[in-house]
Amino acid sequence: xxxxxxxxxxxxxxxxxxxxxxxxxxxxxxxxxxxxxxxxxxxxxxxxxxxxxxxxxxxxxxxxxxxxxxxxxxxxxxxxxxxxxxxxxxxxxxxxxxxxxxxxxxxxxxxxxxxxxxxxxxxxxxxxxxxxxxxxxxxxxxxxxxxxxxxxxxxxxxxxxxxxxxxxxxxxxxxxxxxxxxxxxxxxxxxxxxxxxxxxxxxxxxxxxxxxxxxxxxxxxxxxxxxxxxxxxxxxxxxxxxxxxxxxxxxxxxxxxxxxxxxxxxxxxxxxxxxxxxxxxxxxxxxxxx
Numbered sequence: 001x002x003x004x005x006x007x008x009x010x011x012x013x014x015x016x017x018x019x020x021x022x023x024x025x026x027x028x029x030x031x032x033x034x035x036x037x038x039x040x041x042x043x044x045x046x047x048x049x050x051x052x053x054x055x056x057x058x059x060x061x062x063x064x065x066x067x068x069x070x071x072x073x074x075x076x077x078x079x080x081x082x083x084x085x086x087x088x089x090x091x092x093x094x095x096x097x098x099x100x101x102x103x104x105x106x107x108x109x110x111x112x113x114x115x116x117x118x119x120x121x122x123x124x125x126x127x128x129x130x131x132x133x134x135x136x137x138x139x140x141x142x143x144x145x146x147x148x149x150x151x152x153x154x155x156x157x158x159x160x161x162x163x164x165x166x167x168x169x170x171x172x173x174x175x176x177x178x179x180x181x182x183x184x185x186x187x188x189x190x191x192x193x194x195x196x197x198x199x200x201x202x203x204x205x206x207x208x209x210x211x212x213x214x215x216x217x218x219x220x221x222x223x224x225x226x227x228x229x230x231x232x233x234x235x236x237x238x239x240x241x242x243x244x245x246x247x248x249x250x251x252x253x254x255x256x257x258x259x260x261x262x263x264x265x266x267x268x269x270x271x272x273x274x275x276x277x278x279x280x281x282x283x284x285x286x287x288x289x290x
Contacts, residue, residue, distance in 0.1 A: 004043075004044060004047040004048075004060075004064070005040055005044065007057070007061055007064075008040060008043050008044075008047075008061070008064050008065065008068065009035070009036075011061045011062075011064070011065045012034055012035060012065055012068065012069075013035060015065055015114070015118055015122070016030060016031050016034060016035070016114070017030070017031075019031050025099065025103060026103060026106055026107060026110060028099075029095055029098070029099045029103050029104065029106075029107040030107045030110055030111055030114075032095065032098060032099075033072050033075070033076050033089075033095045033107060033108075033111070034068070034069065034072045034111065037090040037091065037092070038068075038071075038072075038090050039288070039290065040068065041180075041213070041281070041285070042067045042068060042071050042179060042180060042183040043064035043065070043067050043068045043183070044064075044277075044281065045180065045183040045184050045187065045206070045209075045278075045281060046060055046063045046064040046067055046183050046184075046186055046187040047060050047064055047187065047277070048187065048275075048277035048278045048281055049183070049184040049185075049186075049187030049188045049202055049206075049278060050063075050187035050188065050190045050191060051187075051274055051275075051277055052187075052188070052202070052268075052271050052274050052275035052277075052278055053187075053188050053191040053193070053194045053198060053274075054191050054193070054274070055187065055188070055190035055191035055194075056126060056190065056191075058123055058126050059123060059126035059127055059190040060187060060190050061123070062118060062119060062122050062123045062126070062127075063119065063135065063183075063186040063187060063189075063190055064187075065115075065118055066115040066116070066118045066119040066139060066186070067115075067139070067179065067182065067183045067186060069111045069112070069114055069115035069118065070111070070112060070115045070139065070142070070143050070148075070179060071179060072108075072111050073107075073108040073109070073111035073112040073115070074108075074143075074148050074152075074179070075089055076094075076095045076096070076104050076105075076107055076108035076111070077104075077105070077108045077152075078152065079094040079095065079096060079104075080096055080101060080104060080105070081096070081101065083152065083156070084235065086235065095107055095108075112143065115139065116136065116139070116140070119132070119135060119136055119139060120132065120136060126190075127189075127190065128192070131189055131190075131192070134189060135185075135186050135189050138182045138185050138186060138189075139182050139186065141178070141182070142178040142179045142181065142182035143178075143179070146174070146178075147174055147178030147179065147182075148174065148175055148178055148179055150174045150175075151171055151172065151173075151174030151175025151176070151178065152175055154170070154171040154174060154175070155171055155175055155241070158171065158241070158242055159240060159241060160240045161242075162242055162247075163242035163247075164247070165247055165248070167242075168242050168243075168244070168247060169211060172210075172211060172214040173207070173210070173211065175214075176210055176211075176213060176214040176217075177206075177207060177210030177211055177213075177214070178210075180206055180209060180210035180213060181203060181206040181207060181210055183206070184202050184203065184205065184206035184278075185199065185202065185203060185206070188202050197270075198270070198271075201267045201268065201270055201271070202267070202278075204263075204264075204267040205264045205267040205268055205278065205282070208260040208261070208263045208264035208267070208282070209260070209261075209264050209281065209282050209285050211260055212257045212260040212261055212264070212282070212285050212286050213285050214244075215244045215253050215256055215257040215260070215286075216257055216285060216286055216287075216288060218236065218243040218244045218245055218246075218253060219244070219245060219250060219253050219254065219257075220288075220289070220290070221235060221236045221237075221243065222236075222237075222243075222245050222250060223250070224289065224290070244256060257286040258286065260286075261282050261283065261285075261286050264282040265279055265282060
């Protein structure tokens with residue numbers, strides 16, 4: 001996976017507008033929010049999913065960059081005072097703190113637009129038109145009202161009131177899980193021979209790891225450290241948010257994450273050793289410290 005991360009950084013560096021290009025402050029803020037930091041879980045899932053079905057790496061580069069640009073846009077907007085009001089992201093000031101709120105909003109907007117431009121325009125020869133349209137549709141749905149944006153609204157509306165487990169899982173399937181599922185799907189679609197059965201298995205895998213990712217985030221917000229997380233812990237409690245530890249306790253949350261990990265692996269039984277990076281990622285997601 002180290003090679004995939006190096007490829008991703010090079011591609012992102014190349015695809016983002018130079019900081020010196022007019023309007024320089026906007027491009028500077030975009031690069032500030034994307035380059036040189038982050039876990040890169042979503043683009044790594046693109047590469048791992050593509051590897052599992054034999055996709056060409058050049059095609060995966062485009063999908064991985066598009067997914068990471070969408071993720072970066074969502075983080076900028078999530079951190080705004082009108083949303084989660086976070087001052088730190090990835091161990092440095094949030095975009096609106098490093099620049100200003102207006103620039104942060106526009107940087108997020110521009111990154112979202114750039115993601116779709118990248119996916120529709122670059123390496124056109126590597127993917128057919130029908131596949132590229134399906135990928136664009138999947139990414140758009142994951143980012144919109146039936147995905148991340150909708151999940152964020154549910155999260156905001158739930159602040160200060162207690163959700164039950166079913167409501168909490170539904171929220172996170174939208175807010176966190178939608179882009180993770182899209183990441184796995186986009187990687188798989190980069191291989192022309194991927195079957196519908198494989199796509200279904202990979203989607204079920206992605207649904208499990210997406211929810212497990214959020215549960216681990218909830219746990220880390222309780223017991224993580226600022227130096228490791230790169231953001232202020234305890235914000236969920238401060239904002240009176242419903243979380244897995246709050247509803248079922250820390251050990252209950254850990255157990256739920258382990259169950260999801262097992263189910264995720266079960267959905268990969270039909271794949272060969274080429275899916276081992278996906279297996280490793282599922283384990284990493286429930287054990288990570290940031």
